[in-house]
Amino acid sequence: MRSGRAAGLALGVMLDAVFADPRRGHPVALFGRAASWFEGRVYGDARVNGVGYVAVCVGVAAGAGLVAERARSPLARTVSTAAATWAVLGATTLAREGACMASALEAGDLGAARERLPHLCGRDPSGLKAPELARATVESLAENTSDAVVAPLFWGVVAGVPGLLAYRVINTLDAMVGHRSPRYERFGWAAARLDDVANYVPARLTGLITVLAAPDRRRALAVLARDGHRHPSPNAGRCEAAFAGALDVTLGGANVYGGRVEHRPAMGDGPPPGVGDIRRAVRLTRAVSLVAAGAAVLAAWGMARRRVTSAG
Template structure:
């Protein structure tokens, strides 16, 4: 955890500044740069005319190449920085755009605001920006459920995981993780095009998120008002989720709020019959999104405090 202090700097910078729109307009964002690299590899190496075994092998090679380039870039940047606390501060500044602390909060809060005002159309539009399911089919509980699930899962993928790997390895760790996570989001799904080519991206992402997902779940448990219910729900239901990792923070959040999450949903016109997390509890409403955001804020503050203690230990 030699770079724990750098991750505190990154979290603080993102909490205060986010990623300013004027900066995005001028230079984009590191994740969009990664996205362009992955899209190039996907176009060049993922050929529909190739047999599935060849496409899977190409996907393995492509994923490893993108990850290796990202790690190498992080190592080069980190190696030219001065030693000591100056290095820690500069690593934190360079890691800042890779921690989605504020943007996650703002995107989820943007769903709660119109939903509380009974503006279902506005809430559907806001939630469509953070989830892949069909927003037209969502009522108030469905919108609230989608927002809370996105908050819980992305707290792990967008903050805890990059901070964890950044604290362990510095810039190579956080850049490598963001490459893994972006690969999974772009090609790691089971579509006809990416069933074979994206196999490695999905498996590598599962490994990279194994520890952070469980850390996130326990952070939610510790900072929930219903601690015992959150712990019980996480232990009972986390493994019922379709993802080996997302179920941990989502089940913990479901128990923390006393609501049921997951369950059947519609993707691209097709119903997927996912099991419920915290089955038997009530459906979430707009107010529960704000309660979930409160748990999220407290959990991220605790994470930053633990990292600060490790930095000074």
Template sequence: MFALGIGIAAGVVADVVFGDPRRGHPVAVFGSGAAALERHTYSDDRRAGVLHTTALLTAVGVAGAAAQRAGRRHGTAAEAVCVAAATFVAAGGTTLCRTGERMAELLRRGDVEGARRLLPSLCGRDPSVLDTPGLTRAALESIAENTSDAQIGPLVWAAVGGAPAVLVYRAANTLDAMIGSRSPRYARFGWAAARFDDLVNLVPARITGLLVMACAPLVGGSPARAWRAWRRDAARHPSPNAGVAEASFAGALGIRLGGPTQYAHELEIRPTLGDGRVPEVDDLVRAVRLSRAVQALAAGLATVVAVSVACRSGRRVSARW
């Protein structure tokens, strides 16, 4: 019964120690499979996208459920290993923060070209048009958004539904990154992937906002300003979830995010989030520290929630007997 809590804790520790595998990452394998399937399913309409997304997410969910059931049949330890492996596969917080630190180091050295080469590891913006302030803002916004997407989301769904839920969450997030854009090719085909990703991130994004408020003092930030920016600015962001994470980070750090944002397919004019100064490289470093604190607190809470649920379930079973 305690397999879920043990597995989540072990998966987080594995992510902290190892980070994302450089080769053969299961998420990359899934992405390759999704791209191969797309060659057969693509059509410029929503129905094709719904079928494509449903087929992939169903396959992942069935595989995750089968693996966890197989582990359960072999005892708590085997089930915990299954949950730990799924959590490790889905979590990306350690690599996110390491990349943010590397970006800050390059910018401090004035290596703009190196920072431009690194930026695609964080987000899909066109780095060729960005100078040091632009790269700093892009990296910081990505740290904020992906604190929710790459770590809080996996922890929430692992605590809620174990291996199948966390793997479906990561698959949905990956599909959104692949086909969820508003580009001419994917505006209709990727609609289902984008909307499903919005749905599964509604709760994690708001938990992220609350945790940012709680952890803001650890980086010299303000919980009150984080709440104010979230309440005032988040709804203006094109994403119902990224706006929460980015606005709360901006308020907590006392900076201003948003503005012209160049992607490969279009230029977006993002709304202003926060009412502080333009972010500097030191603010990117603070954002990474804030992200690590939020991730650590979330991991502890997810483990406690999973263990508490197991304890209550155990007491109910005992009461019946």
């Protein structure tokens, strides 16, 4: 069953590098619309409703992946893995969005930068100046390097197509209903907690890979070890602290989400990130993505060889 997984992951990474995410008709966007429709039928201000909602959405995705994974033809398994990897991976688009933010801020176009920020995160950009937009971009690049790159590759290695599809559904549901609000305080509980579990290992792998890609590995590791646990999220802080150490900046501060202000602890020892640090963060994201892709393909290949050796 593992035959073709490494090749499929490698091909999917290449497809992402060439085509990135389509602006229209992306599979994740289509799922989002279907999930929104389903939410309207099962919503209730109770955890049990949210548990059922998440179970059905994730179960359908994992079941579809399992059908594809059990195809008899190795070529079919490779193609389905490649297609799923391309659909769930966001490495190229993430780096491009970071570069677009850098270009807008370098040109002094705050309007364009504010309009672009929602492509990276859910913060309210309306009142943000250039320094706050720069910090939001760097922090979002750090967190999304895990969510959009390392995590899907990790679950692709561990569980193949079902893992790829289930992870992307979990992460999408967290973005849709897992945030704190009167509507989703209870209904979104299951989505948020499941996303925490699904990202626990990938976030820590992202932190370690970031240390390996950092210009000063000792500093990046020190900041990761000291500050990674300080973030209210069990996972985001590992990524942000590693990026802070790698870039020698300090991340954290007040963030506004739909009129709600949340305060994040300071992570790092350097100055707050400036506009000039965004392109450095983009390069770091690309480096971490490349290392993660190579490691995922090698891990999948090694697992396949071990399985063949054991069978023999």
